[in-house]
Amino acid sequence: MTKKLIIAEKPSVAADIAKALGGFTKHDDYFESDDYVLSSAIGHLLELACPEEFEVKRGKWSFAHLPVIPPHFALKPIEKTESRLKLLTKLIKRKDVEGLINGCDAGREGELIFNYIAQSTATKKPVQRLWLQSMTPQAIRDGFAHLRAGHEMQGLADAAVCRSESDWLVGINGTRAMTAFNSKTGGFHLTTVGRVQTPTLAIVVERERKIRDFKARSYWEVEANFAARAGEYAGKWFDENFKKDDDEHARADRLWEEKRAEAIRAATSGKPGVVTEEAKPETRLSPLLFDLTSLQREANSRFGFSAKTTLGLAQALYEKHKVLTYPRTDSRCLPEDYLATVKQTMTMLTGEGAGKGSDEVLLARYAPFAHQIIARNWVMPNKRIFNNAKVSDHFAIIPTTQAPKNLNEAEQKLYDFVVKRFLSVFFPAAEYLVTTRITRVEGHPFKTEGKVLVNPGWLAVHGKEGQSGDEGNLVAVDKDEKVKTDAVTVKANETKPPPRYSEATLLSAMEGAGKMVDDEELKAAMAGRGLGTPATRAQIIENLIGEQYMLREGRELIPTAKAFSLMTLLTGLGVNELTQPELTGDWEWKLGRIEKGDFTREEFMREIAEMTRHMVERAKSYEADTIPGDFGVLEAPCPKCGGQIRETYKKFQCGACDYALWKIVAGRQYEPAEIEALLTEGQVGPLTGFRNKMGRSFAAAIKLNADHLPEFDFGQDKADDADAEPVDFSAQTALGKCPKCASGVFDHGTTYVCEKSVGPGKSCDFRSGKIILQQPIEPAQMQKLLAEGKTELLKEFVSNRTRRKFSAYLVLDKGKVGFEFEKKAPAAKKTAAKKKAEPEAAE
Structure with missing residues (x-):
């Protein structure tokens, strides 16, 4: 009696199939019935390998052996699952097995897993495809009732192999070329690149550049409280003639001149207001189902x-x-x-x-x-x-x-x-009544909006039906009633830089990579394409973190100096294929076309091979100090010979002697202005953003030693030793009085210290870091703290425990520096909470 061999992707799926179909007897790693033999892979069992005659061992990666574009690819077993491959090979070759059923996961990777197994055995037995999108017993039985012929899946099979081979070609050649380039000056500097991971990294780096280059702009808002017969309500001034332009920070309620804001306040304070309002029903459909x-x-x-x-x-x-x-x-x-x-x-x-x-x-x-x-x-x-x-x-x-x-x-x-x-998604839309009220005072319009949930619809599923109460409602104003302008306040604010990517927002950016291009025709042509696939995007993010191109801090993803260095290298080389998301999005789209039979595997791989050759040739044609970039010349002379120091891709290098400073130290890249200060003053900082071997952030000042080379200075110098020379603060002006002993507090290395807390015979222990939880404490803030007992609100503290940012005031409490947090909204019924000094605040 002949049988068919079913190969599932994982053992658990094989067990589900056996249970759903029934009649199977379990053996060690497979099941058997009258009609079927059933076993499984354990995910991928084989991977692409370069044929031996083309392979070069890692220690000998050099441009002499690049590019590597083999005429064909070999497959090699993945060592840890090789025993399962041997079992499947044995089952495939059984004489009573007349055909195979691909029961791997429904998708590109499932197709690849099965086809690589079949290819490795060189079987000619016919194949059918089991396509399961649900794992219930009935869904499995239905799947077997509607098996597809193997040839129907040819497009998906071709796309799967193209994805695998193109990732190999671009990844192997790109990684070896960039590693060879970065290792020219000695050592082995692994620099991985990938067809999808590198454009994804480019998105994150570009956002970080915008954050670093951001210059805050001050703006003012005018808010008023109005008193009607039925009660009070608030409104905000707005420009009725506002039109959106190229200024991304412009809003109808923002004023760029404080004088104009104050003029509106002066003109409207205490004056009567005339009210007009419009109420419109509004509906909101539920979100779509999840992908x-x-x-x-x-x-x-x-x-x-x-x-x-x-x-x-x-x-x-x-x-x-x-x-x-x-x-x-x-x-x-x-x-x-x-x-x-x-x-x-x-x-x-x-x-x-x-x-x-x-x-x-x-x-x-x-x-x-x-x-x-x-x-x-x-x-x-x-x-x-x-x-x-x-x-x-x-x-x-x-x-x-x-x-x-x-x-x-x-x-x-x-x-x-x-x-x-x-x-x-099956519930009706949520229904609101949205009221827009305009209160005009001396010709100046103030807008107030109220939104009342009339019918929760689908929101009831999420427990939000309670919002149908008075939340968001406005106090009534009678027809022709004039309201009193009780108080008008001008609120100063600043524009904010774009936020760093979280995984949520990066996934959106990857999904919509085609929308990030400027060309309208290309944007339309790329609708629906993105970087990677839903199944691979999570691993791409993990790979970038694993290769130390990004750090995960709280929910933020922060690119490292290594990431910036890679982007500088690829841009300088002109290898735009690896930095522009739209090109990789276009490749992903072509894989989709291959699946549908609209594009051929041969055409796709020809394009990938050509791109690979171009990438390697560009890397071969440059040296580390000839990479083009936005590099300049420092004003400070070389401390060794007085020559001119130029910035290059990897160093700040003297042109007249061998003096050079590396740009990246402890995971942080120095800015030209920082090196300028270091060479001019002999020290700079403290600077934030350094990383230890455990990945933890630290701050430190940098000083030049006797050989004019930079060293970390953590502020624990000889001035703290009992037998040290006294510290001379006579050239400085005290920032204020010590809260413990009333002596002077001065700037000293990485800290602010009481003059009696350093040197021999020290009698006080007051000191406070210039950087606290990654928040720089400027001298003006220390002056304010010493004079008034409290700084302004500081917004860039980062918790050591949660890695999340928070805002707080620094306060003096019994001679120690502690935190005081912002007062919560009145609804929360919380008052400002003052903590006692914490060790991390004083370090």
């Missing part, structure tokens, strides 16, 4: 989950618990024939027939809403939800008909997130 990227993005914003964590949880909920559909999807719609399945899922969410051991507490949250959807027949054809045109290989992530049980806390959070999104 993987939107789920990762919102889970990062809501729970702080990394993209990798969210993918892992979603995969477990799909594969282990069977409660979610296939997560590696870029679709936010369902197939048009899925209504019946959705109705079955709704019934499960009511808790009816959920089965023994189901999570009754969890289901109880959903039951009222599921009952409501069923009773009102809200599951009906709707192109916003059920739309074949917007479903590719996979549909949106939704709950399955399987009831949840034994979910851990993180899994439960993500499952709850998906279920509530699923339920809410």
